[in-house]
Amino acid sequence: MIRRIRKPLMMVFIIAILLSHPSTQFGCGPFFDGAIFTFSVHPDFPLEKFAAGDLGVLRPGYARSYLTIAYRYMIGISLDQQEQKAALSVWHDRLSSGDVDSSAWVKAWLDARAKLPEAAKPTDALPIQIDATKNITNKDYYLTFLNCHEDAFRSAVTTLDRLTRQFNGNNDQLKDWVYGQDTVFKNCSGGPAIPIDEAANAPAQVRAERNYQIAAANFYAGNFDEAEKRFTQIGTDNSSPWKVIAPYLAVRCLVRKATLTGTENKVDTAVLQQAKDRLQKVLSDRNESTVYPAANRLMGYIRFRLDPETRIHELAQAVLQKNSGQTFYQNLWDYTDLISNNAHDDQDERKFDQLPTIGRQDDLTDWVLVFQVQDSAALDYSLKKYEQTSSLPWLAAAISKIDVTNPKASNLIDAVAKVKPSSPAYPTVEYHRLRLMIESGKKVPARTELDGLLAAGKNTLPASARNQFLSLRMRVASGLDDFLKYAQRNASALSINDDGREIPDEVGADADYNKALAAKLKLAMFDDDAATVLNERFPLSVLKDAAESKVLPSNLRRQLSMAVWVRAILLDKDDIAQAIAPELAQLAPEMKDLLADYEAASSPEARRYAALYSILKIPGTRPIVNSGVERETALAEIDNFRDNWWCALNQPVPKSDTAKKNKESFVKTVDGSEFLTAPQKSAAATEHKRLLALDTAPNYLCMQVVNWANEKGDDPRVPEALYLAVRATRYGCTNDSTGKFSKQAFDLLHKNYPKSTWAEKTKYWYK
Numbered sequence: 001m002i003r004r005i006r007k008p009l010m011m012v013f014i015i016a017i018l019l020s021h022p023s024t025q026f027g028c029g030p031f032f033d034g035a036i037f038t039f040s041v042h043p044d045f046p047l048e049k050f051a052a053g054d055l056g057v058l059r060p061g062y063a064r065s066y067l068t069i070a071y072r073y074m075i076g077i078s079l080d081q082q083e084q085k086a087a088l089s090v091w092h093d094r095l096s097s098g099d100v101d102s103s104a105w106v107k108a109w110l111d112a113r114a115k116l117p118e119a120a121k122p123t124d125a126l127p128i129q130i131d132a133t134k135n136i137t138n139k140d141y142y143l144t145f146l147n148c149h150e151d152a153f154r155s156a157v158t159t160l161d162r163l164t165r166q167f168n169g170n171n172d173q174l175k176d177w178v179y180g181q182d183t184v185f186k187n188c189s190g191g192p193a194i195p196i197d198e199a200a201n202a203p204a205q206v207r208a209e210r211n212y213q214i215a216a217a218n219f220y221a222g223n224f225d226e227a228e229k230r231f232t233q234i235g236t237d238n239s240s241p242w243k244v245i246a247p248y249l250a251v252r253c254l255v256r257k258a259t260l261t262g263t264e265n266k267v268d269t270a271v272l273q274q275a276k277d278r279l280q281k282v283l284s285d286r287n288e289s290t291v292y293p294a295a296n297r298l299m300g301y302i303r304f305r306l307d308p309e310t311r312i313h314e315l316a317q318a319v320l321q322k323n324s325g326q327t328f329y330q331n332l333w334d335y336t337d338l339i340s341n342n343a344h345d346d347q348d349e350r351k352f353d354q355l356p357t358i359g360r361q362d363d364l365t366d367w368v369l370v371f372q373v374q375d376s377a378a379l380d381y382s383l384k385k386y387e388q389t390s391s392l393p394w395l396a397a398a399i400s401k402i403d404v405t406n407p408k409a410s411n412l413i414d415a416v417a418k419v420k421p422s423s424p425a426y427p428t429v430e431y432h433r434l435r436l437m438i439e440s441g442k443k444v445p446a447r448t449e450l451d452g453l454l455a456a457g458k459n460t461l462p463a464s465a466r467n468q469f470l471s472l473r474m475r476v477a478s479g480l481d482d483f484l485k486y487a488q489r490n491a492s493a494l495s496i497n498d499d500g501r502e503i504p505d506e507v508g509a510d511a512d513y514n515k516a517l518a519a520k521l522k523l524a525m526f527d528d529d530a531a532t533v534l535n536e537r538f539p540l541s542v543l544k545d546a547a548e549s550k551v552l553p554s555n556l557r558r559q560l561s562m563a564v565w566v567r568a569i570l571l572d573k574d575d576i577a578q579a580i581a582p583e584l585a586q587l588a589p590e591m592k593d594l595l596a597d598y599e600a601a602s603s604p605e606a607r608r609y610a611a612l613y614s615i616l617k618i619p620g621t622r623p624i625v626n627s628g629v630e631r632e633t634a635l636a637e638i639d640n641f642r643d644n645w646w647c648a649l650n651q652p653v654p655k656s657d658t659a660k661k662n663k664e665s666f667v668k669t670v671d672g673s674e675f676l677t678a679p680q681k682s683a684a685a686t687e688h689k690r691l692l693a694l695d696t697a698p699n700y701l702c703m704q705v706v707n708w709a710n711e712k713g714d715d716p717r718v719p720e721a722l723y724l725a726v727r728a729t730r731y732g733c734t735n736d737s738t739g740k741f742s743k744q745a746f747d748l749l750h751k752n753y754p755k756s757t758w759a760e761k762t763k764y765w766y767k
Contacts, residue, residue: 032641033520035491035628036502037527038464042066044492045504047091049462051084056465058396058428060372064336065090067368068319073424074392077322086329093333095501102132102146105153109185112157113178116164119171122179131189134220136260145260147220148188156181159209166205173206180213187220194218208240215246219253222260228253248291251279251298267305276302297330304334309358312338316362339365352377363389371397383408386415392425399432404439413437427465434472438670443476450476463492471529474672480542483672484551487530494520494629520629524553529671531627534560537673539683540568540576548583558587559625567623569611570694571687574604577611590636591618612704613717616724619644619731623691638731645697647733698732701725702741709748722749723758729766739767 040061043050050056050066053073062070069087072079079087109130113121134147160178167173180195187193194217198210215230231250234240254275258268279302282288282295303311315335318324324331339359350373359365366385370378371393379401386394399412416433419426430453437446450473457466467489477483493504494517505517526534534543546552547561561584568577578599585595594614601607615621620635622645633639676684694700705725709718722745729742746765753759 032496033494033505033629034497035525035527036493036495036497036504037467037489037491037525037628039492039502041500041502042091042095044462044464047088048084051079051087051091053078053424054462055424056427056462057431057468058371058400060374060400062372063094064339064368064372065094065332067371068332068336068364070424071364071367071393072320074396075320077320080323082325083323083328086326087332089329090332090336095503102130102148102150102153105150106130106132109153109156112160116160116174116178117171120174120178122175122182130185134189134222136222148185152185152188152216156185163209173203176206177209177213180210184213184217184220187217191217192221192223194221204239208234208237208242211237212240212242212246215249219249219256222256224253224257224261228257244288245291247278247282247285247288248295248298251275251282251295254278255298255302269306272302272306276306293326300330300334304338308338308341312359312365313362316359316364320364339369351375352381363391363393367393367397371400374401379406386412390415392419392423392429395419396425396428399429399436402432402436404436409436427461431465431468431472434469438472438475443670443674447473447476447478463490467492467527471527474530475670477672477675479675480545481549481551483533483675484546484549487526487534487672488524488552488556489527489530490523491521491525491628524556525629526556526559526625526627528627531625533671533673534563535624536688537671537681537684538676539680539687540564540571540573541683542676542680543567544576544580547580554587555630556625557583559630561587562621563623563625565611566615566621567687567691569608569615570623570700571690572608574607577607588635590634594618609708609712609715609717612701612708613721615645616701616705616721616728619728622646622697624649638727640731642731642733644732645701645728648696648735649694650692695737696733696735698725698728698734699737699741701728701732702745706741706744706748709752713752719749719753719756719758722746722753723762726762726765734767739765742766 038059040059042063043056043066051069055070055073058067058070065087069079106129130148132146132148133144136143136145160181163174163177167177176198183193183195195210195213197214198207200207202210211230211234215227215234218224218227218230228250231246231253234242235246235250237243240246254271258271258275261268276299279295279299283292283299288295300311312335315331315338318327318331319335339356352370352373352375355369355373360369370381370385379398382394382398382401385391386398395412395415398408399416402409402412413433413436416429419429421430434446434450434453437449450469454461454466454469454473457469461469470486470489474483474486477486493502495502495504497503534546538546543560543564547557547564549557552560561580564580565577565584568574568580581595581599585592591614594610594617598607598610598614601610618636619638620631620633624646631639631643633643638644673681673684695703702725705718705721708715709722712718725745726742726749729738729745742765746762749756749762750759
């Protein structure tokens with residue numbers, strides 16, 4: 001399918017392959033690595049494990065091609081090696097987002113051309129670069145599609161080899177053909193450029209080759225009527241080596257005409273019907289048997305567009321056929337594309353009452369569509385289907401949507417108990433069974449079962465599934481160290497994920513990069529659930545104990561001790577700030593001297609000023625722990641992309657893309673902090689409320705430094721502190737009030753310390 005997209009304020013690019021499918025590309029930046037703990041739109045990499053039946057915990061956000069494979073395994077129809085390879089190809093092509101690399105195809109042609117004797121090379125040489133894609137611009141859309149496919153370049157190479165032998169040293173004839181082929185390839189991205197027709201007295205062989213080149217050039221140039229006419233004529237020329245394939249190519253001209261020359265997101269069904277009729281003749285002609293595979297794929301695409309109801313039913317049956325071999329790739333692609341075309345495809349807005357009815361008579365289609373929907377109507381329907389079928393897919397669908405208050409939850413829990421650990425559905429249904437146990441208050445047995453499951457699956461569970469079970473285990477923590485043990489996770493992958501495809505960073509040719517990537521993946525981090533509990537549910541007294549706990553690795557203790565120290569300063573908890581300072585000094589050596597000055601201060605007021613000065617000097621200070629990848633810029637250095645200090649805490653801490661895509665982050669009433677005492681919970685709530693009332697860091701710091709300057713103007717650190725406060729308003733997290741605070745600090749610096757080095761360095765204030 002080729003799809004057009006309207007242009008809003010900026011151009012949107014689509015890469016589309018004829019008879020294939022596009023997706024939107026984005027060109028903004030910069031982009032930074034984020035941690036993916038649990039994949040949400042596809043399974044874990046490498047995808048080979050999922051293709052082999054290691055399904056992990058299925059997520060509602062998975063694309064339908066993955067859910068189709070999961071359904072097959074759950075009903076006992078495994079994929080053979082050829083089908084696994086085909087599924088992997090579909091996923092690879094989809095995840096590549098249509099970014100087809102044609103360089104190898106082009107190189108093969110250019111390499112073959114370069115081997116010609118100089119006398120056979122046209123003087124008007126082909127440019128070194130050939131772009132296989134073409135752009136079409138209309139008033140409200142911009143379309144890029146793969147115009148010249150791999151087979152075009154492969155055919156050119158084999159034809160050149162054949163003609164080199166056939167022309168038997170006639171370099172002039174070979175040169176003319178190569179010149180014609182150069183002209184054909186100019187139409188891949190440009191044109192129109194049509195080769196000159198051969199003279200009537202030229203040898204029949206030469207005329208036949210040129211006629212084919214002219215037809216192909218018109219096809220790539222978008223002159224579909226002319227190309228179709230010429231391919232049809234070639235199909236009647238018994239002397240042409242292209243006679244057999246020409247009728248099929250004439251049909252392709254009609255298909256392109258129907259899909260590329262209509263209005264936005266429309267096809268010309270009359271032309272497609274004509275193509276169908278013509279293609280049927282090709283498939284009924286025994287002399288055309290060599291093009292049957294390609295013709296059948298093209299027929300599937302045509303029927304896909306003309307009669308989706310029938311076609312989706314056929315494809316739903318086809319993708320469930322065992323040992324389907326070479327047809328599995330196209331069937332899986334067409335099937336999942338067709339149901340996506342007929343479904344509301346905004347993942348965050350899927351609703352049961354908006355699901356299409358088309359194809360729903362097939363259990364596979366019904367399940368794939370309903371599994372992705374998380375509303376109450378989808379739950380009721382899933383329960384009904386499970387009661388009717390007792391099938392594993394519908395058990396997985398129902399239990400993934402239900403909560404413990406539903407009276408039918410116990411029936412599902414009992415059903416899961418009968419599912420064997422060897423079943424492909426086991427991780428999914430067991431995860432939700434344990435989730436329901438926790439929600440029902442059965443924490444001790446859930447803890448025991450989770451410990452056994454995590455031990456047994458230590459080296460076998462996909463990383464995403466393991467992190468989900470670790471999250472459950474954290475919720476039933478028996479104490480602080482138990483919580484910290486399961487709060488720390490390893491990322492399943494690191495990804496820029498600028499477009500939501502969750503493509504993991506790949507090992508490349510740079511050894512240093514590969515080493516750094518491997519080190520990051522081994523580094524323990526906090527996922528969203530753990531970070532939320534630490535930032536919002538624990539009081540400072542418990543956070544201090546957590547920061548000092550050797551259960552956490554040093555990188556997390558450093559992050560947590562920093563948060564405790566800064567938070568204690570902000571909340572005027574002088575005793576806790578003093579108590580954690582030695583730990584922080586040990587874990588963050590770049591702060592050692594500043595913290596020594598802080599500890600040496602003689603009064604709470606002096607320590608507050610020393611702490612304020614330290615925070616201003618160290619842009620990596622903040623009162624919260626991060627979810628995922630930590631701030632990677634050195635603590636004492638300014639991050640040029642404003643990841644400095646902290647933003648106002650009265651806004652939710654940003655969640656990872658995984659949490660956004662899966663609205664099941666963690667059960668709010670069971671978050672892992674239940675072991676806290678009532679006074680501790682009360683203290684946490686009070687402290688959190690006070691933190692929420694604080695302004696963003698640059699505003700807060702400016703206000704505090706201005707007060708410091710007014711109270712202790714003779715302190716030699718004040719001029720620098722004012723400079724640093726103004727600097728924070730440039731590089732920190734700002735809001736509408738920032739300009740006011742920045743100007744106050746700027747004005748005070750230039751009024752009271754006009755000849756200081758710091759006033760000289762501070763030439764501007766910032767909004």
